[in-house]
Amino acid sequence: MPVARSERLLTLLQTLRRYRRPVTGTVLAQETGVSLRTLYRDIASLQAQGAMIEGEAGIGYVLKPGFMLPPMMFSEEELEALVLGSRWVARAAEPRLAGAGADALAKIAAVLPADMREMIDSAALFVGPKRRDEDKADVSAIRRAIRLERILELHYGDEQGRISRRRVWPFGLGYYEHVRVLMAWCELRQDFRHFRTDRIIDMALHEVRYPRRRTVLLKEWRETQDVPMEN
Amino acid sequence: MPVARSERLLTLLQTLRRYRRPVTGTVLAQETGVSLRTLYRDIASLQAQGAMIEGEAGIGYVLKPGFMLPPMMFSEEELEALVLGSRWVARAAEPRLAGAGADALAKIAAVLPADMREMIDSAALFVGPKRRDEDKADVSAIRRAIRLERILELHYGDEQGRISRRRVWPFGLGYYEHVRVLMAWCELRQDFRHFRTDRIIDMALHEVRYPRRRTVLLKEWRETQDVPMEN
DNA sequence: CCATCTGCTGACAGTTTATGGCAGCAGCGT
DNA sequence: ACGCTGCTGCCATAAACTGTCAGCAGATGG
Numbered sequence: 001m002p003v004a005r006s007e008r009l010l011t012l013l014q015t016l017r018r019y020r021r022p023v024t025g026t027v028l029a030q031e032t033g034v035s036l037r038t039l040y041r042d043i044a045s046l047q048a049q050g051a052m053i054e055g056e057a058g059i060g061y062v063l064k065p066g067f068m069l070p071p072m073m074f075s076e077e078e079l080e081a082l083v084l085g086s087r088w089v090a091r092a093a094e095p096r097l098a099g100a101g102a103d104a105l106a107k108i109a110a111v112l113p114a115d116m117r118e119m120i121d122s123a124a125l126f127v128g129p130k131r132r133d134e135d136k137a138d139v140s141a142i143r144r145a146i147r148l149e150r151i152l153e154l155h156y157g158d159e160q161g162r163i164s165r166r167r168v169w170p171f172g173l174g175y176y177e178h179v180r181v182l183m184a185w186c187e188l189r190q191d192f193r194h195f196r197t198d199r200i201i202d203m204a205l206h207e208v209r210y211p212r213r214r215t216v217l218l219k220e221w222r223e224t225q226d227v228p229m230e231n
Numbered sequence: 232m233p234v235a236r237s238e239r240l241l242t243l244l245q246t247l248r249r250y251r252r253p254v255t256g257t258v259l260a261q262e263t264g265v266s267l268r269t270l271y272r273d274i275a276s277l278q279a280q281g282a283m284i285e286g287e288a289g290i291g292y293v294l295k296p297g298f299m300l301p302p303m304m305f306s307e308e309e310l311e312a313l314v315l316g317s318r319w320v321a322r323a324a325e326p327r328l329a330g331a332g333a334d335a336l337a338k339i340a341a342v343l344p345a346d347m348r349e350m351i352d353s354a355a356l357f358v359g360p361k362r363r364d365e366d367k368a369d370v371s372a373i374r375r376a377i378r379l380e381r382i383l384e385l386h387y388g389d390e391q392g393r394i395s396r397r398r399v400w401p402f403g404l405g406y407y408e409h410v411r412v413l414m415a416w417c418e419l420r421q422d423f424r425h426f427r428t429d430r431i432i433d434m435a436l437h438e439v440r441y442p443r444r445r446t447v448l449l450k451e452w453r454e455t456q457d458v459p460m461e462n
Numbered sequence: 463c464c465a466t467c468t469g470c471t472g473a474c475a476g477t478t479t480a481t482g483g484c485a486g487c488a489g490c491g492t
Numbered sequence: 493a494c495g496c497t498g499c500t501g502c503c504a505t506a507a508a509c510t511g512t513c514a515g516c517a518g519a520t521g522g
Binding site: 235255256257268271274275286287288289290291292 | 495496497498499500507508
Binding site: 049071073088103104116118122124146147171176215 | 315
């Protein structure tokens with residue numbers, strides 16, 4: 001079985017992803033235990049398969065943030081779930097994430113056999129009407145801050161209309177029926193606080209990471225809740 | 232590049248999916264232009280990759296309904312969209328589809344690098360609280376009827392509590408905030424009708440397919456709506 | 463401008479892997 | 493019992509992958 005090669009390609013991708021800086025082909029060749037010539041061929045193979053690898057002479061290789069999924073099997077219902085879920089994201093999430101949902105759906109549809117693509121296009125499963133987006137702030141930036149564990153400076157107006165400024169450590173974002181809610185540790189109150197995204201007047205992403213891990217904050221926050229959120 | 236083999240495997244899968252009945256290895260070998268011995272090896276490769284192919288001596292091969300996705304690249308945001316979408320399905324859909332959503336999510340998580348799996352597990356993106364399921368009827372059976380374009384016999388109680396029996400041609404299922412709605416052509420009224428799934432008292436799937444194509448019904452139904460559902 | 467690092471491609475020989483044909487065993491249906 | 497079929501082992505041949513060598517092009521630093 002040609003399992004060796006495809007595994008090596010996946011290893012190569014992961015290795016490439018570990019580095020943030022550009023990596024030279026020589027290093028990659030050593031780490032994957034292969035000659036430089038073969039490495040170039042492997043890179044070409046990955047690019048042919050759609051991997052977003054960029055190589056510049058004199059610099060090295062950089063993998064754009066993203067992930068390669070190996071070939072996998074989905075049942076009919078799992079595929080329906082993915083389609084319905086992406087469709088919901090495309091309607092309910094903020095524009096940028098919604099676009100990503102539509103793109104993911106299109107990618108999956110593109111590789112499906114024709115009769116199955118019809119199933120996706122014909123869209124037998126719907127979700128509710130499209131949400132009006134009332135956020136002033138950029139919700140994508142919030143997601144980015146969560147991913148990078150960066151401090152956010154908020155200009156926020158609460159339900160009584162009182163405006164405040166605070167630095168918070170964002171670790172979660174809740175998509176509810178009518179609102180989106182940022183979950184964060186508030187430096188001002190020294191406690192967990194929720195912020196409706198439509199009440200965020202302005203927002204700035206700090207350069208520095210907050211001093212704790214996102215997952216730990218998440219766990220502690222859950223313990224403060226009466227109703228635990230099971231997966 | 233070893234593009235020949237993997238393409239051949241995908242072709243084999245599609246060929247296998249075209250047949251509903253069991254297919255003998257000899258036929259498959261001829262259609263894919265390969266020897267019988269190699270075909271057995273290819274089948275083994277596909278099974279090793281997770282394809283749900285069943286072979287019985289004296290019968291042939293059958294592919295369980297489902298689909299193999301070739302290796303594909305997703306951006307960080309597309310992956311977040313898939314995760315959030317699956318999570319919504321796992322909460323908002325009826326139990327069976329919800330389970331499929333959770334399974335799909337688990338499959339994707341299983342093949343992701345460790346640090347990314349953490350992103351999925353730590354679940355920075357939430358959806359609203361879990362819905363109480365108030366359906367008496369089996370919504371999975373409705374989805375199945377839609378897929379197979381089969382006639383449904385409904386025992387239905389409307390908002391005034393009037394109970395009726397009717398045969399309908401189901402072609403769509405809408406997931407709204409608080410209810411799920413079956414879209415169908417009603418033989419009784421000779422028109423399109425909507426049925427809330429929580430008002431379906433009882434239900435039976437007929438053996439015969441209805442005489443029109445699901446996609447055509449869907450298209451005609453959309454034309455009767457004031458608000459066209461884009462995408 | 464030169465030197466150096468790096469990506470990238472071609473050619474060729476050695477090695478590995480895949481393939482096809484053959485034989486044989488086991489399970490299923492008639 | 494018989495035929496059909498899935499499945500595995502063996503082996504010679506064909507195809508591919510790999511490594512070494514060579515050379516060209518772009519980027520960076522001096």
